[in-house]
Amino acid sequence: MDRLKKLNIPKSLWILGTIIIILIILSLLSDFLVPYDPYETCPEHVLQPPSSHHLLGTDAHGRDILSRIIVGSKTSIFSAFALIALAAGIGTTVGLLGGYFGGKVDTVLMRVTDVFLAFPDMVLAIAVAGILGGGLVNAMIAILATTWTQYARLARSSTIAIKEETFIQAAKLSGCSNMRIMLRHILPNIGGPLIVTATLHVSGMMMGIAGLSFLGLGVKVPQAEWGSMISEGKKFLQTSPWVALAPSIVMVLVIMVFNLFGDKLRDILDPKSAEK
Amino acid sequence: MNMKKNIIKRLVQFIPVLIGITFLTFSLMYISPSNPASVKASAGGITPSKEVVEEIKEEMGLNRPFLVQYVSWLGNLAKGDMGSSYITDEPVIDKLMVALPYTLKMAFLSMAITLIFSVPLGVYMAAHKGGIVDFLLRIFAFIGNALPNFIIGIFLLYLCSYKLGLIPVLSTGGWIGVILPSLTLALVMSTRYIRQIRAATLDELSKDYVIGLRARGISEHNILFKNVLKNIMVTVITLTGISIGSLLGGTVVVEMIFNWPGLGHLVMEAIGKRDYPIVQGFVVWLSVAFMLVNLLTDISYTWFNPKIKEI
Numbered sequence: 391m392d393r394l395k396k397l398n399i400p401k402s403l404w405i406l407g408t409i410i411i412i413l414i415i416l417s418l419l420s421d422f423l424v425p426y427d428p429y430e431t432c433p434e435h436v437l438q439p440p441s442s443h444h445l446l447g448t449d450a451h452g453r454d455i456l457s458r459i460i461v462g463s464k465t466s467i468f469s470a471f472a473l474i475a476l477a478a479g480i481g482t483t484v485g486l487l488g489g490y491f492g493g494k495v496d497t498v499l500m501r502v503t504d505v506f507l508a509f510p511d512m513v514l515a516i517a518v519a520g521i522l523g524g525g526l527v528n529a530m531i532a533i534l535a536t537t538w539t540q541y542a543r544l545a546r547s548s549t550i551a552i553k554e555e556t557f558i559q560a561a562k563l564s565g566c567s568n569m570r571i572m573l574r575h576i577l578p579n580i581g582g583p584l585i586v587t588a589t590l591h592v593s594g595m596m597m598g599i600a601g602l603s604f605l606g607l608g609v610k611v612p613q614a615e616w617g618s619m620i621s622e623g624k625k626f627l628q629t630s631p632w633v634a635l636a637p638s639i640v641m642v643l644v645i646m647v648f649n650l651f652g653d654k655l656r657d658i659l660d661p662k663s664a665e666k
Numbered sequence: 667m668n669m670k671k672n673i674i675k676r677l678v679q680f681i682p683v684l685i686g687i688t689f690l691t692f693s694l695m696y697i698s699p700s701n702p703a704s705v706k707a708s709a710g711g712i713t714p715s716k717e718v719v720e721e722i723k724e725e726m727g728l729n730r731p732f733l734v735q736y737v738s739w740l741g742n743l744a745k746g747d748m749g750s751s752y753i754t755d756e757p758v759i760d761k762l763m764v765a766l767p768y769t770l771k772m773a774f775l776s777m778a779i780t781l782i783f784s785v786p787l788g789v790y791m792a793a794h795k796g797g798i799v800d801f802l803l804r805i806f807a808f809i810g811n812a813l814p815n816f817i818i819g820i821f822l823l824y825l826c827s828y829k830l831g832l833i834p835v836l837s838t839g840g841w842i843g844v845i846l847p848s849l850t851l852a853l854v855m856s857t858r859y860i861r862q863i864r865a866a867t868l869d870e871l872s873k874d875y876v877i878g879l880r881a882r883g884i885s886e887h888n889i890l891f892k893n894v895l896k897n898i899m900v901t902v903i904t905l906t907g908i909s910i911g912s913l914l915g916g917t918v919v920v921e922m923i924f925n926w927p928g929l930g931h932l933v934m935e936a937i938g939k940r941d942y943p944i945v946q947g948f949v950v951w952l953s954v955a956f957m958l959v960n961l962l963t964d965i966s967y968t969w970f971n972p973k974i975k976e977i
Contacts, residue, residue: 501683501686502686504683504686505683505687505690508683508956508957509687509949509956510910510911510912510952510956511912511915512916512918512919513911513918513948513949514949514953515915516918516934517691517933517945518694520933520934520945521695521698521937521945522697523698523699523700593812597814600814601815601816605918605919605922617816620816620817620820624820624823627820627823627824627828628828631824631828634820634824635820635821638821641817642809642813642817645812645813645814649808
């Protein structure tokens with residue numbers, strides 16, 4: 391806690407952090423918070439404009455859009471978190487091993503990374519998700535295949551930069567195992583930029599999953615998810631624009647909160663790379 | 667020349683990456699849950715018997731070991747043969763060639779729109795830092811940064827086609843149809859470009875040589891246009907290189923929204939029908955194109971900044 395105080399965290403970060411925590415709690419409790427059952431179709435109330443009964447209107451199956459947005463938040467937010475945890479885990483491991491051991495290990499790992507980097511990201515994701523056949527898990531695998539490389543490169547370059555420092559030499563001389571040096575001495579010191587990247591990545595991951603769902607390669611119908619809701623709403627853009635616009639606006643607002651939080655966090659943890 | 671040597675070195679480095687790309691692309695079909703032979707057999711609309719599937723499997727060489735299949739596929743690929751569609755039996759290369767010009771048209775136009783707007787705006791923002799334009803555009807860039815391409819697309823479609831009736835909803839593949847999809851992609855890119863170009867210009871303006879020029883009484887206008895602009899080109903080129911990757915991915919989404927008959931449309935249709943050779947051809951093509959663009963980007967660095975020798 392003392393260390394946190396010393397960092398002198400600005401108020402804005404606290405506020406944004408609180409908003410994010412509220413969002414997470416809301417999405418966790420989404421099943422109990424929804425005014426209507428998000429999956430209950432109602433033929434009498436098809437495509438109703440926003441009203442006091444249905445705050446954001448209803449979709450082509452008469453489902454309440456607000457309820458679907460709330461339930462969909464769980465999919466969007468948690469799949470983004472899970473993706474980042476996996477990508478950062480895999481990428482950091484690869485980068486740390488390559489950077490620390492160097493030589494052949496590094497060459498092989500970096501060649502593999504290069505191959506994945508050579509694909510334009512969404513192109514690979516679309517192909518992987520398309521061939522594996524859609525579904526949230528497959529969509530996540532598809533995006534994972536394109537994101538872990540960023541962490542690998544970042545972790546590798548930071549590890550190489552720090553490897554020759556005297557405290558690492560000291561740890562080596564005092565007989566620490568390689569494993570211990572990597573986990574206890576290097577990892578905490580390269581963590582800052584990795585955490586910043588991960589935070590700034592949240593919105594990108596949400597966009598990626600929603601993008602694949604929009605193309606019909608993400609979550610399967612009828613599961614509520616923002617991208618697939620927007621995609622469904624496209625058909626009714628002319629007559630009932632709220633079907634597509636309501637989830638779009640919510641999604642953009644949530645992304646903005648995460649972006650702002652990431653920017654502020656970067657200013658604190660990684661001031662060198664902060665924009666002017 | 668040193669540069670020639672560097673380019674050759676880079677091209678040699680391409681080879682293992684190319685092998686990796688093709689290997690991954692080929693394995694994708696292998697891990698797919700549906701069997702290519704049965705996809706091909708059922709292309710006619712009738713559920714095939716087991717014997718027929720087995721026969722087609724043999725015919726397609728799917729019973730050979732994985733590596734043998736890969737090498738023969740790679741050999742054909744090197745000759746420009748990417749196989750043929752399971753559904754229509756047309757060569758994949760022909761199908762890609764028909765769709766390619768549409769995607770290229772869109773990609774070029776969106777890149778042109780992006781550069782035409784973001785370079786002057788970014789430089790202007792930096793030169794008039796803290797002004798009203800700077801403030802408004804920074805808000806614009808921040809909001810734009812949070813907008814996924816499909817939301818921009820949907821919104822433009824709603825606004826321009828339905829509300830204002832400016833542009834027909836269903837594109838015909840002509841010049842009018844390309845405007846909205848290109849504008850969508852350009853908006854996505856511009857938000858990043860404007861921020862980065864502004865930052866690069868500010869960085870440049872704080873350098874010693876600019877102070878020196880100012881001290882000698884050179885006008886701000888001349889400093890910006892004769893010196894600073896040339897030096898921020900490296901940033902612009904880097905941005906262009908990086909954004910080609912996301913641009914290529916973005917075209918798929920945008921082509922689906924606006925019904926534009928490019929590569930993305932083709933590949934989504936192929937995915938729907940499990941026509942995997944087209945998907946493979948698409949991935950290999952775009953990845954190789956992406957790599958070449960990156961190489962060109964690196965080469966042009968040396969042209970704009972002779973200090974960079976190693977590429």
